[in-house]
Amino acid sequence: MTNIGVIIRGKYGKRLIDTILSKTDLGxxxxxxxxxxxxxxxxxxxxLEGLHLDEKVFNTEIxxxxxxxxxxxxAIAKLAxxxxxxxxxxxxxxxxxxxRELEQISQEYGMYIEVEDICCTLSEDPAICELTNKLSRPLLEITAHEGTVDEVKVIRGAPCGSTWxxxxxxxxxxxxxxxxxxxLLIQQYPCRAVRGNKGGIHESAQLHKDAVLKAIERTALKK
Structure with a gap:
């Protein structure tokens, strides 16, 4: 089982932990x-040394x-x-x-590093696929009857849990x-993404809207 390390700060990171534990088989x-x-x-x-972090968090794949x-x-990247x-x-x-410094650390230690504004746009790089196959860009299956949504199955969802x-x-x-x-539902969800500009929560909302459209198209093709 792949073990994911998470360093949290205040409210940031806690929802990711909840999503990993409730929606995946990752540790x-x-x-x-x-x-x-x-x-x-x-x-x-x-x-960082003075914070006395539990170093078990660094004994993880991702x-x-x-x-x-x-x-x-x-400092965290170097220690990692x-x-x-x-x-x-x-x-x-x-x-x-x-x-720039993270790019240097990546080269020095051969460690894949990705910086993202929102985690539902994480890449599909093989280095993090154990995570992103389950949590990243939304992927859905929709079943419908007579033009009405019966069920939406989340194949892959946003790390914050908004997709579910x-x-x-x-x-x-x-x-x-x-x-x-x-x-609209994504924008109403208490995601930590930035609000009030073209990116952030608005980008996440568009990603989910597109995922629903694609799922509906696949549903139509099956008929």
């Missing part, structure tokens, strides 16, 4: 960094860090490399991560209503 090990951190950390390695702080993320972590996922986007919330809300709707409703 989880986690550690927590303080919710409130200095704006700048002069000695990131020493600061590590996801919600540290959301460029200095601390840098030294422990032999195979892949590191950094949610929050480039504004929360030292991208959406799936429940589509039952009983007409196939014409379902795609637009899917986008």
């Amino acid at each position: 989880v090990t986690f550690a927590e960094v303080p919710e409130h951190l200095p704006e700048f950390i002069d000695e990131p390695d020493e600061f 590590l996801i860090t919600y540290s959301l702080h460029p200095d601390l993320t840098y 490399g030294r422990h032999g972590v195979r892949s590191l996922i950094v949610p929050g986007g480039a504004s929360k991560a030292p991208v 919330h959406m799936a429940e809300g589509l039952r009983g709707l007409s196939l014409k209503e379902a795609p637009a409703k899917a986008g």
